[in-house]
Amino acid sequence: MPKMKTKSGAKKRFKVTASGRIKAGQAGKRHGMIKRSNKFLRNARGRTVLCAADESIVKKYMPYAR
Numbered sequence: 001m002p003k004m005k006t007k008s009g010a011k012k013r014f015k016v017t018a019s020g021r022i023k024a025g026q027a028g029k030r031h032g033m034i035k036r037s038n039k040f041l042r043n044a045r046g047r048t049v050l051c052a053a054d055e056s057i058v059k060k061y062m063p064y065a066r
Contacts, residue, residue: 004063004064006061006062006063006064006065007061007062009061010058010061010062011062011065013025014050014058014062014065015047016062016065016066017049020066021049021050021055022049022050022054022055022058022059023047023048023049023050024047024048024049024050024058025047025048026044026045026046026047026048027044028040028044029041029044
């Protein structure tokens with residue numbers, strides 16, 4: 001049986017943790033920082049772990065990243 005393909009956009013944007021969760025960059029920080037609160041900007045630093053619903057979608061895009 002042939003290999004399944006990984007979505008190229010997904011492998012560039014997501015990483016899998018040792019426990020199998022999916023890490024992703026925080027959304028909403030590309031532009032328009034002046035209108036965002038300081039609390040939002042503080043909490044949106046670094047990476048975040050996706051919720052279970054989004055995680056299941058991303059895992060379908062990356063069949064070998066487990």
